[in-house]
Amino acid sequence: MKFSEFCDMTENTEQEQPFLQFVRETHKDVIDAMEEENAAAAIKRVPFVGKWCAAVAALSNAESLAEFRQSEHYPFVMDWDVTFDPDTNKFSLSGVSAEQRKKAAMVFGIVVAVIAALLIFCKIRRRKKAA
Numbered sequence: 001m002k003f004s005e006f007c008d009m010t011e012n013t014e015q016e017q018p019f020l021q022f023v024r025e026t027h028k029d030v031i032d033a034m035e036e037e038n039a040a041a042a043i044k045r046v047p048f049v050g051k052w053c054a055a056v057a058a059l060s061n062a063e064s065l066a067e068f069r070q071s072e073h074y075p076f077v078m079d080w081d082v083t084f085d086p087d088t089n090k091f092s093l094s095g096v097s098a099e100q101r102k103k104a105a106m107v108f109g110i111v112v113a114v115i116a117a118l119l120i121f122c123k124i125r126r127r128k129k130a131a
Contacts, residue, residue, distance in 0.1 A: 004078040011065045019084060024060045031060045051076045 001009075010016050024031065030053050033043060043053050055073040062068035084090070 001082060002078065003080045003082045006082045006084065007065045007069060007078075010084075011069075016065055020060070020062065020064070022084075023056065027056050027060060030056050 010019055033053070035057075043050050051073070055077045058071045058073040059068050062071065068074055
């Protein structure tokens, strides 16, 4: 299920606070690193990981899921696939959903097409110079 659906189901229920407490306990190293100014600045510069770390830190600092949904970090993780089992305390957040995989494949296809076109153009240009 998507993280946004998970928030809809969990918000204002008895599972909300155990989930937030679980995130605080299991991602304590990420939270500690994001609290240090120098480390946070360095981590935020890393393209994908920086946003993920900032989102986890914001989620752990939030008092409720409603507060986290109002933060600037929520749009980054709202489409991620998530599973959380409060009985066994297992939380899985897979970064790419099917929609994001399609977008990534489309971008990759465009990049490959542009590179192929440039290679063909260079080859044609070399033949014209040689002739």
